[in-house]
Amino acid sequence: MTLRRLAVSAIALGAAGILALAPTALAGTQLWDFEDGSDKGWDAPNGDWQMNGGVYQEVSGAEAAMHSVVGEVDWDDYVINAKVRIDDAGQWAGIAFRVQSDFEYYIYYLNSTNNKSELWMHTDGGFDARQNLADIPAVGDVLIENDTFHEVQVVVAGDTFELWVDGELQSEDVDNTYSTGKIGVWAWSSTASFDDVMVTGANIVDTLAVDAGDKVATVWGLMKAAR
Numbered sequence: 001m002t003l004r005r006l007a008v009s010a011i012a013l014g015a016a017g018i019l020a021l022a023p024t025a026l027a028g029t030q031l032w033d034f035e036d037g038s039d040k041g042w043d044a045p046n047g048d049w050q051m052n053g054g055v056y057q058e059v060s061g062a063e064a065a066m067h068s069v070v071g072e073v074d075w076d077d078y079v080i081n082a083k084v085r086i087d088d089a090g091q092w093a094g095i096a097f098r099v100q101s102d103f104e105y106y107i108y109y110l111n112s113t114n115n116k117s118e119l120w121m122h123t124d125g126g127f128d129a130r131q132n133l134a135d136i137p138a139v140g141d142v143l144i145e146n147d148t149f150h151e152v153q154v155v156v157a158g159d160t161f162e163l164w165v166d167g168e169l170q171s172e173d174v175d176n177t178y179s180t181g182k183i184g185v186w187a188w189s190s191t192a193s194f195d196d197v198m199v200t201g202a203n204i205v206d207t208l209a210v211d212a213g214d215k216v217a218t219v220w221g222l223m224k225a226a227r
């Protein structure tokens with residue numbers, strides 16, 4: 001336990017504008033940079049997921065709603081930061097949250113063909129069972145393009161969600177169907193790459209302290225890059 005670690009957690013929540021969540025001091029952060037070639041804790045119900053060169057990738061581009069998830073089903077409010085890249089001729093990739101099962105979760109994903117993002121709620125009945133909740137044309141200077149890592153931030157607080165891309169708020173949306181769940185990376189009929197997946201929340205066990213040195217530096221770098 002260090003003051004630095006607490007500061008990092010507080011900044012993550014503060015940057016998201018949800019400092020009112022209490023108690024901030026107990027919030028924890030978990031980070032996956034995939035540098036050690038380990039995907040310990042991740043579980044992929046579909047798709048072909050591999051680690052290559054320090055990034056986590058879906059390499060088949062073959063199925064609908066391919067995803068790999070991590071975390072705990074009782075996680076409720078949190079902030080997710082991740083680098084998301086749609087590879088080659090892919091079109092759709094993003095970050096899943098409030099993941100309850102293989103089929104039930106929310107997904108904010110980037111759509112490079114149309115320079116927009118989309119929010120969907122996946123429902124029981126199959127990998128492609130879903131409802132559209134929001135269609136989000138890119139806001140500000142954001143250009144969603146392939147073969148480029150985009151900084152994606154998803155803020156999940158109660159029934160309200162925010163999507164930030166490359167430091168710009170894209171959308172705020174409301175739904176109260178799923179109140180808790182894991183987080184995940186996701187691609188639809190697209191190859192895609194993910195890196196530096198980080199989650200901070202009030203009821204998330206902090207694992208950064210285990211090897212605090214370079215991880216804390218990485219988090220600070222992410223914070224600066226995202227803002």
Ligand SMILES: [Ca+2]
Nearest residue numbers: 033054055195
């Ligand atoms: Ca990495």
